[in-house]
Amino acid sequence: MKENRIQAPVISEDWLAVAIGGLIFLLSLAPFGGIDLLGWSASTRMWMDLGKSVAPIAKGSALPGIASLILTFAFVLALMSTGARFLGVHPVRFAGAFTLVFWISYACWVAGHYAYIAATSDKLSGFGIAWSLNLTGEAGYIIALILGLVIANFFKGFADRIREATRPEWYIKTAIVIMGAALGVKAAESLGLAQAVIFRGLCAIIEAYLIYWAAVYFVARRWFGFSREWAAPLASGISICGVSAAIATGAAIRARPVVPIMVSSLVVIFAVVELLLLPFLAQLFLHHEPMVAGAWMGLAVKTDGAAVASGAITDALIRAKALEADGIAYKEGWILMAATTTKIFIDVFIGVWAFILALIWAGVIEKRAGDKVRAIEIWQRFPKFVIGYLVTFLLLLIVCSMNPEAIPAAKIGADEANVYRQLFFVLTFFCIGVVTDFRKLWQEGIGRLAAVYVVSLFGFVIWIGLAISWIFFHGMKPPLAG
Amino acid sequence: MAEPDIKEELARMRAEPLLPVEKKLVGWSLALGAVLLILLIWASYSFFPAQG
Numbered sequence: 001m002k003e004n005r006i007q008a009p010v011i012s013e014d015w016l017a018v019a020i021g022g023l024i025f026l027l028s029l030a031p032f033g034g035i036d037l038l039g040w041s042a043s044t045r046m047w048m049d050l051g052k053s054v055a056p057i058a059k060g061s062a063l064p065g066i067a068s069l070i071l072t073f074a075f076v077l078a079l080m081s082t083g084a085r086f087l088g089v090h091p092v093r094f095a096g097a098f099t100l101v102f103w104i105s106y107a108c109w110v111a112g113h114y115a116y117i118a119a120t121s122d123k124l125s126g127f128g129i130a131w132s133l134n135l136t137g138e139a140g141y142i143i144a145l146i147l148g149l150v151i152a153n154f155f156k157g158f159a160d161r162i163r164e165a166t167r168p169e170w171y172i173k174t175a176i177v178i179m180g181a182a183l184g185v186k187a188a189e190s191l192g193l194a195q196a197v198i199f200r201g202l203c204a205i206i207e208a209y210l211i212y213w214a215a216v217y218f219v220a221r222r223w224f225g226f227s228r229e230w231a232a233p234l235a236s237g238i239s240i241c242g243v244s245a246a247i248a249t250g251a252a253i254r255a256r257p258v259v260p261i262m263v264s265s266l267v268v269i270f271a272v273v274e275l276l277l278l279p280f281l282a283q284l285f286l287h288h289e290p291m292v293a294g295a296w297m298g299l300a301v302k303t304d305g306a307a308v309a310s311g312a313i314t315d316a317l318i319r320a321k322a323l324e325a326d327g328i329a330y331k332e333g334w335i336l337m338a339a340t341t342t343k344i345f346i347d348v349f350i351g352v353w354a355f356i357l358a359l360i361w362a363g364v365i366e367k368r369a370g371d372k373v374r375a376i377e378i379w380q381r382f383p384k385f386v387i388g389y390l391v392t393f394l395l396l397l398i399v400c401s402m403n404p405e406a407i408p409a410a411k412i413g414a415d416e417a418n419v420y421r422q423l424f425f426v427l428t429f430f431c432i433g434v435v436t437d438f439r440k441l442w443q444e445g446i447g448r449l450a451a452v453y454v455v456s457l458f459g460f461v462i463w464i465g466l467a468i469s470w471i472f473f474h475g476m477k478p479p480l481a482g
Numbered sequence: 483m484a485e486p487d488i489k490e491e492l493a494r495m496r497a498e499p500l501l502p503v504e505k506k507l508v509g510w511s512l513a514l515g516a517v518l519l520i521l522l523i524w525a526s527y528s529f530f531p532a533q534g
Binding site: 206 | 487488489490491492493495496497498500501503504507508509511512514515518519522523525526529530531532
């Protein structure tokens, strides 16, 4: 691929996600002062008439939907192109690719809101239809993912053309920073439940780290004969958090860079398989245990993008199923919160885990004279976008808990910011598809690596994740809507 | 950067028997997981009961 960097990055993707997500968060705080700075942003509605699919998020706004959408695109394009420059990417080339990525993703998002696809049982009569697929508007995410996969695997030239803007990790991290505020408001309304989700999420990931990693490492070493240099990044990649964990572990044990790179290419492919399977399995079998389903997504699905994305799909699918099967309307976002909380804790602990492995490798397994492991490495490997998430979450949680009268204004702001959260989510889904090249599975020699992945992931990682989620989250239900 | 050849890389991998220290690492990790599981379940259900 042509090298399009114009300079070295001056800021990491993580900090850039904090900056862009933080800016949108700050603009969304305006309703506290009685001002509306984001009311013009385009909100997507369920539709039978395409002309009514997009409208400004502010109720009663006279702005036409298409104008609102063009303004939203221009705003996001300006933000991301400016950000791209800080990443050392040519902003004009990025803008060209991003324009295509945006409009294709948005078209998928609108398509997913078609009433015959999206309408839940309570909305059918409103649209004058007798049936629907009951997938909610989040079906747009699946459509974006599938289209991305088609492009990656059948239209490689086009995938390369938009490569500059296919950055799923950047988009999902930005979305997570924005999402912190909305979850903070929700948590303030049900503080006890939020505390339980956070504490139990922490417990779940402690268990996952200790059981998952050791089991996968043993399988890779004993059953598949991988060397230590391969087994450790594989164990982290399969069991913990995909790409970032494989890279952090590779660095911690001083593996050659080629090892985590190869592991990462598999992580991305299998994360997509999980993303396409697990939310639907959860809807089928776990709609009576919604929070178990959310935590399961956070524990079992690898990479930030796929894990949080599967949390969003599961949230929508389970709420639709609970409404249809049991007439129970759960509040939106709590299942996603369980998925995000476990995933965020996993991310936070990557640095700690890598530090522990570095100590063991340098001090015991592969003793090297003068090889010092410094505690600062924990901070260096800390995913900085988590700071953005924590700040937006805690700020809104504290403000709304101490001052309940502020909740209505906070909700208006959170709804406006949610437009951008959803937008970054759909960009993430599309881009995950575009970077997933299934042809890699046919690459000569990859079979052994893929075999250990399949055995570990589908043999026990997914099921241990389910068991841990069940142990810590069963019986816990999201608040009821209305 | 040139795409690494996975077949070549895996062929180059040396056979390494599982060291006692690795067995200890796996064993301790699983044992700690089992002990903490009990402790964390107790803490979760005692101090952060499920609501909803």
